[in-house]
Amino acid sequence: MVLRNLEDLSVFIRIIDTGSFTATAQALGLSPTTVSKQIARLEKNLGIVLFVRSTRSLRITPEGKAIAEKVRAALTLVEEAAEIAKDGSESLTGLIRLTAPVPLGRTYVAAAIAEFRKKYPSVGFILHLTDKIVDLYKVEMDLAIRVANLTDSGLIARRLTDNKRILVASPDYCDYRGRLTD
Numbered sequence: 001m002v003l004r005n006l007e008d009l010s011v012f013i014r015i016i017d018t019g020s021f022t023a024t025a026q027a028l029g030l031s032p033t034t035v036s037k038q039i040a041r042l043e044k045n046l047g048i049v050l051f052v053r054s055t056r057s058l059r060i061t062p063e064g065k066a067i068a069e070k071v072r073a074a075l076t077l078v079e080e081a082a083e084i085a086k087d088g089s090e091s092l093t094g095l096i097r098l099t100a101p102v103p104l105g106r107t108y109v110a111a112a113i114a115e116f117r118k119k120y121p122s123v124g125f126i127l128h129l130t131d132k133i134v135d136l137y138k139v140e141m142d143l144a145i146r147v148a149n150l151t152d153s154g155l156i157a158r159r160l161t162d163n164k165r166i167l168v169a170s171p172d173y174c175d176y177r178g179r180l181t182d
Contacts, residue, residue: 008045013072095123100129
């Protein structure tokens, strides 16, 4: 016995609840022929008759009743698992380990983390501020913000912003060392 189609099981339970192949078909937006084929496939896979049917009546067999009891429990578990998956995909949770240079981390990253946590309070952060480039695998970091050109690596890099710098000097320093030219 191999059951590969949860939809057939759901239709089976729906027929029991509605008492009719036609009512089940209408409720599910299917044709009565489709519903009938699903039950035939289920009966073939199980090797038993689930319903005794005539043109005017439908009666579940004793084997069908016993199977329905187990199927209801199984479908409830499947629905609960789907809810867990849905909830997990709708809300972010977990821990993000991030490294960044000290000045950038203090000025921008810490504030960005605080804003992010307002929206996703179930996400935690470990922020490691250092001006050294650390090996993400050795120190077990998920993300790194770097102010540098990356050497060729297997890491995925994304440009966050341009880092424009302005060099300034006092007139006395320029007189002493000379002025820089473009």
